Amino acid sequence: MAILGTALNAVGLVFLTHAVYxxxxxxxxFANAPLPLDITIELLVSIFVLSAxxxxxxxxxxxxxWAKWGxxxxxxxxxGEGRWTREGEEILSEGEPFAFLGLEGIGGNGEGRRGFWDVxxxxxxxxxxxxxxxxx
Amino acid sequence: MAHPNLLTxxxxxxxxxxxxxxxxxxxxxxxxPTSSLPWPLSLLFSRETPETWAIHENLLLxxxxxxxxxxxxxxxxxxxxxxxxNNERMIALQGIYEEALARDDKELEKIFNGYEKVLKQDPxxxxxxxxxxxxxxxxxxxxxxxxxxxxxxxxxxxDAEAWAELSELYARTGAWGxxxxxMEEVLLIMPNAWSAHAQVATLHYLSATSSxxxxxxxxxxxxxxxxxxxxxxxGYYGLKLVSKKLIPLLSESSSGSKRATDEDxxxxxxxxxxxxxxxxxxxxxxxxxxxxxxxxxxxxxYDEAEVKAARELLDQxxxxx
Numbered sequence: 170m171a172i173l174g175t176a177l178n179a180v181g182l183v184f185l186t187h188a189v190y191x192x193x194x195x196x197x198x199f200a201n202a203p204l205p206l207d208i209t210i211e212l213l214v215s216i217f218v219l220s221a222x223x224x225x226x227x228x229x230x231x232x233x234x235w236a237k238w239g240x241x242x243x244x245x246x247x248x249g250e251g252r253w254t255r256e257g258e259e260i261l262s263e264g265e266p267f268a269f270l271g272l273e274g275i276g277g278n279g280e281g282r283r284g285f286w287d288v289x290x291x292x293x294x295x296x297x298x299x300x301x302x303x304x305x
Numbered sequence: 306m307a308h309p310n311l312l313t314x315x316x317x318x319x320x321x322x323x324x325x326x327x328x329x330x331x332x333x334x335x336x337x338p339t340s341s342l343p344w345p346l347s348l349l350f351s352r353e354t355p356e357t358w359a360i361h362e363n364l365l366l367x368x369x370x371x372x373x374x375x376x377x378x379x380x381x382x383x384x385x386x387x388x389x390x391n392n393e394r395m396i397a398l399q400g401i402y403e404e405a406l407a408r409d410d411k412e413l414e415k416i417f418n419g420y421e422k423v424l425k426q427d428p429x430x431x432x433x434x435x436x437x438x439x440x441x442x443x444x445x446x447x448x449x450x451x452x453x454x455x456x457x458x459x460x461x462x463x464d465a466e467a468w469a470e471l472s473e474l475y476a477r478t479g480a481w482g483x484x485x486x487x488m489e490e491v492l493l494i495m496p497n498a499w500s501a502h503a504q505v506a507t508l509h510y511l512s513a514t515s516s517x518x519x520x521x522x523x524x525x526x527x528x529x530x531x532x533x534x535x536x537x538x539x540g541y542y543g544l545k546l547v548s549k550k551l552i553p554l555l556s557e558s559s560s561g562s563k564r565a566t567d568e569d570x571x572x573x574x575x576x577x578x579x580x581x582x583x584x585x586x587x588x589x590x591x592x593x594x595x596x597x598x599x600x601x602x603x604x605x606x607y608d609e610a611e612v613k614a615a616r617e618l619l620d621q622x623x624x625x626x
């Protein structure tokens with residue numbers, strides 16, 4: 170779809186530029202004559218092709234129903250979209266919007282609720298893991 | 306997710322992931338994000354983006370967790386020169402750094418007193434108030450942490466994070482009623498949060514594993530959570546678990562004398578609808594398990610342990626029939 174969209178956009182732009190140039194040239198040469206039919210047709214066709222190209226190359230739409238949108242996030246998880254920051258971290262797609270509440274069960278060990286982050290417990294967990302041979 | 310990411314860290318960070326994250330420190334620290342040129346030029350040649358600072362913050366936490374204190378200090382200094390030492394968030398980050406380096410409870414108490422001093426100057430600094438609660442929790446003084454949190458939510462009743470934390474603390478002490486109340490406050494703030502509904506349901510289920518009103522409420526909230534997210538593994542798992550418990554209880558009570566349920570306003574659901582819900586949950590769980598095993602590793606959004614648990618629940622069911 171991306172290639173098709175780009176191709177349509179390119180063709181449409183070339184024809185639109187040509188049509189605009191032709192109409193400009195025509196009006197400067199014959200100030201009072203009406204625009205010939207071929208230029209009008211070229212203008213309309215190029216605009217149609219360009220519009221089709223823009224629609225085809227637009228990003229995929231998100232589901233507009235909450236349940237479907239949530240389901241999509243749950244099924245697919247976060248994944249990269251081919252963009253990176255300067256530090257070399259990939260910019261990921263939308264993740265679970267309520268993960269910051271850390272509600273994955275009682276006594277969970279998640280990373281939610283950053284404001285209450287217990288640094289000493291996490292440090293201890295890591296130290297024990299490292300002491301135990303750093304497995305899995 | 307194949308690679309641990311500093312910009313959007315995963316929701317669960319086991320030690321191995323933490324190590325991977327903190328190993329990115331030399332790379333991030335090798336290039337300065339801010340320009341060293343004088344003022345007007347520094348604006349033009351600055352290399353920082355909003356993501357830069359999110360990455361620095363996450364890296365700071367990862368470095369502290371893995372004991373890479375030297376890198377943590379460098380990152381903290383960078384953040385301090387950028388945002389100033391009096392920034393609300395910076396005070397909290399500085400506090401986290403000191404907490405991590407505290408060797409015993411006595412030093413931690415000192416840091417706690419430092420927080421009190423900051424709060425005396427500016428009682429509206431919520432980051433520090435939350436740090437205070439975290440220190441109390443770390444010291445094992447859960448009752449004090451709960452008291453501090455109740456004051457906090459009284460002053461800021463729309464803070465969903467604080468309500469969720471309070472609910473967790475109550476649940477840890479076994480005060481289910483209070484825990485459920487706090488989670489319901491979270492629901493008032495975020496009525497569309499499927500994980501909050503699942504959490505309320507879990508609390509109802511844990512509070513009384515064989516009473517019809519509690520199980521009914523758990524069933525309702527699990528049903529709402531899958532209504533809000535049509536592929537929510539935890540929701541379907543809970544739905545199946547609760548309905549499996551409810552079916553024998555309901556058929557017993559309906560065959561016996563018709564008990565008056567006036568004292569509690571929770572009307573038990575119809576046996577047929579519970580059976581239908583159980584069937585639906587079984588089908589959906591089966592779909593999720595199948596989809597997970599068909600997908601490549603790292604491609605699916607589901608957690609491996611959760612899928613395994615779902616598979617076990619389904620297997621149990623298959624053996625019983």
